[in-house]
Amino acid sequence: AQKVTQAQTEISVVEKEDVTLDCVYETRDTTYYLFWYKQPPSGELVFLIRRNSFDEQNEISGRYSWNFQKSTSSFNFTITASQVVDSAVYFCALSEALIRSGNTGKLIFGQGTTLQVKP
Amino acid sequence: DAGITQSPRYKITETGRQVTLMCHQTWSHSYMFWYRQDLGHGLRLIYYSAAADITDKGEVPDGYVVSRSKTENFPLTLESATRSQTSVYFCASTTKLGNWKQYFGPGTRLTVT
Numbered sequence: 001a002q003k004v005t006q007a008q009t010e011i012s013v014v015e016k017e018d019v020t021l022d023c024v025y026e027t028r029d030t031t032y033y034l035f036w037y038k039q040p041p042s043g044e045l046v047f048l049i050r051r052n053s054f055d056e057q058n059e060i061s062g063r064y065s066w067n068f069q070k071s072t073s074s075f076n077f078t079i080t081a082s083q084v085v086d087s088a089v090y091f092c093a094l095s096e097a098l099i100r101s102g103n104t105g106k107l108i109f110g111q112g113t114t115l116q117v118k119p
Numbered sequence: 120d121a122g123i124t125q126s127p128r129y130k131i132t133e134t135g136r137q138v139t140l141m142c143h144q145t146w147s148h149s150y151m152f153w154y155r156q157d158l159g160h161g162l163r164l165i166y167y168s169a170a171a172d173i174t175d176k177g178e179v180p181d182g183y184v185v186s187r188s189k190t191e192n193f194p195l196t197l198e199s200a201t202r203s204q205t206s207v208y209f210c211a212s213t214t215k216l217g218n219w220k221q222y223f224g225p226g227t228r229l230t231v232t
Contacts, residue, residue, distance in 0.1 A: 004161075006161075033219050035220075035221075037223075043207070043225070043226055043228075044223070044225050044226065045209065045223040045226075047220055047221075047222075050219065050220055091161060091162065093162075095219060095221075104150060104167055104175075105150055105213050105215075105221070106164050106167050107154075107162070107164070107211075107221055108164075109154075109161035109162040109163070110161055111159060111160060111161045112161050
């Protein structure tokens with residue numbers, strides 16, 4: 001069965017600190033996709049990144065970076081020099097690949113990590 | 120406007136009533152999904168649809184019914200609402216072509232009293 005675990009329920013940091021959000025996943029598939037979504041206080045789900053299982057290169061986008069390690073089944077998310085606007089709930093999610101008949105691309109979400117960045 | 124919309128955005132209903140949440144997307148995505156969000160559980164899949172007239176259960180389908188007569192619409196019906204169905208409901212869509220990214224609607228906050 002597929003599963004995503006975000007062990008950190010809440011994290012509180014002071015502005016400009018770096019913070020890492022952990023994500024560990026379980027799947028039997030050899031091809032799959034991993035996602036991070038942000039949910040700010042307004043409630044909408046904002047797509048941050050998608051990574052497929054055969055691309056282990058780390059990704060950096062401005063202050064955001066992602067570390068994908070298949071050996072440890074982890075897809076961690078780091079915010080460098082955090083800002084108050086980063087305060088949100090962050091979700092990691094796993095999706096089966098839409099390459100086999102019967103696969104649907106449905107997302108399995110972790111429980112979410114609430115990040116509070118204090119000024 | 121193009122995108123994925125949900126209506127109503129907020130709904131209060133009484134136990135035992137039937138309520139339908141609407142979802143509409145303008146991209147002609149073949150796959151559509153309904154998730155519910157509850158504290159401590161993240162988002163959980165209720166139902167999904169691979170195409171018009173093709174639907175299947177997700178992780179938490181009990182008490183819900185879906186239909187998909189048109190590709191762009193995917194309504195979710197609570198046949199007899201219960202307090203445990205108080206939640207925020209998100210509709211999403213994706214396509215087999217492209218980057219598998221799921222596009223989410225703005226959510227419907229449902230309260231069952």
